[in-house]
Amino acid sequence: MSRQQDLDVFVQVVKSGSFAKAAEELQLNPSAVSRRISHLEQRLGVQLLNRTTRRLSLTEVGERYFNRCLSILADIEEAEREARQYSQQPQGTLYVSCSTYFAYRFLLTKIPPFLEQYPQISLKLILTDDVVDLVTDGIDVAIRIGELADASLMTKKLISSRRIICAAPKYLDRYGIPKTPDDLTDHNCLSLNAQKTTLNQWRFRDASGQREIRVRGNFEVNSGQALYEAILAGGGIGRVIQVLSQRELTSGQLVHLLKEYEVDNQVGIYAVFPAQRYLLPKVQCFVEFLAKSFSQDMTSLSIPLA
Structure with missing residues (x-):
């Protein structure tokens, strides 16, 4: 079991008042729950529970540990709830890097309609002709023109x-x-x-x-x-x-x-962003918005996309 699972088992034992009831709630064998608590106490080097044939009670250090566990588990639950919100609704601050040339020629007119469509996003635009380090500089998306040297980054060709x-x-x-x-x-x-x-x-x-x-x-x-x-x-x-x-x-x-x-x-014009297993919604919707918008512009200018 992981340390978080150890915390879950310990908290459930205290709330239930017995190993048997905690095991039922956790769908585990009562002996497995008892062993888990014993292993936890051995790892910590302290006794967390007073055990008698009739009841369980917290030791002084056990009570302090229990209260900390409740706080930690609540923080984990809140963090997961916040992460799930981000997976469902694009929101947060989006950091975008772009050359001044491309921004004035193409990008700046795209930002107001994008922010109107996604009101929970705020966008911070960094104008520079230097190739920034996306991870070090905390950039979510960079617009780059020409050959891309860093193979570790994810890319989406916007236009050519x-x-x-x-x-x-x-x-x-x-x-x-x-x-x-x-x-x-x-x-x-x-x-x-x-x-x-x-x-x-x-x-x-x-x-x-x-x-x-x-x-x-x-x-x-x-x-x-x-x-x-x-x-x-x-x-x-x-x-x-x-x-x-x-x-x-x-x-x-x-x-x-x-x-x-x-x-x-x-020459290709790309949206570049750090490789992630789960692409943040604010990044995904911005890249998709740009690709669609630039495609429409190319059509209106009668320029082939490829």
Whole structure:
């Protein structure tokens, strides 16, 4: 038996006033109950019960131990009741980590309807372009773009999109439109510096096959949102995720460049969360809400999901 079972047996013996009645309540053999109490006393090194042929009574230490057992068992029951509530109704504080770029482009508009649908959840959003440690930092869900390095985490792909090359019309009017990937060497190409890695190796395909071009420019930043704003402002040519820039592409604020030289630059956007045997309802409903909402957005933008 476990220690909790020891407590259950002891408390039931005291409440029942005899081993026989306690055994009946616990559906055990009376001799098994007697042995259990004896083993408990031996483990503790004290006598908990005074035994006579007519009745059982608590010793002084036994009474103190009994009262503590009642408190402990009540706490366990309350903890289990609270846990069962969480398994039935999404509630509690949900900690979400996301890049500023993705939050402003997609996520922030999703939060009010989510909280309206699940009023017992409060959401705390942490905006960072760094890859946080979910367990150490107490994050329930992180939104990540691109390859996932930590195989110990659970993931749910929300959407998939392409990385494309684009620029604002004001930049192209001033410096011209690149016709081939090699022309990029004569242009100001803006780069994202993420996790100490500069993403300035851009892949293309031409008659000679697939190759990479190392681009250069006068602006490098560690924020995807800042990079995007710089591209929109006409600062130079940049590489963006199509689904996150589709509205500006459609409106003409951005021009999609070098389409005929593109390779399969698909990138996944994932909800990532710590592996658990039982996924917390607040996490499950949030991930499912995002997946459904993003799917609807992709349909409205006429962009394939895969």
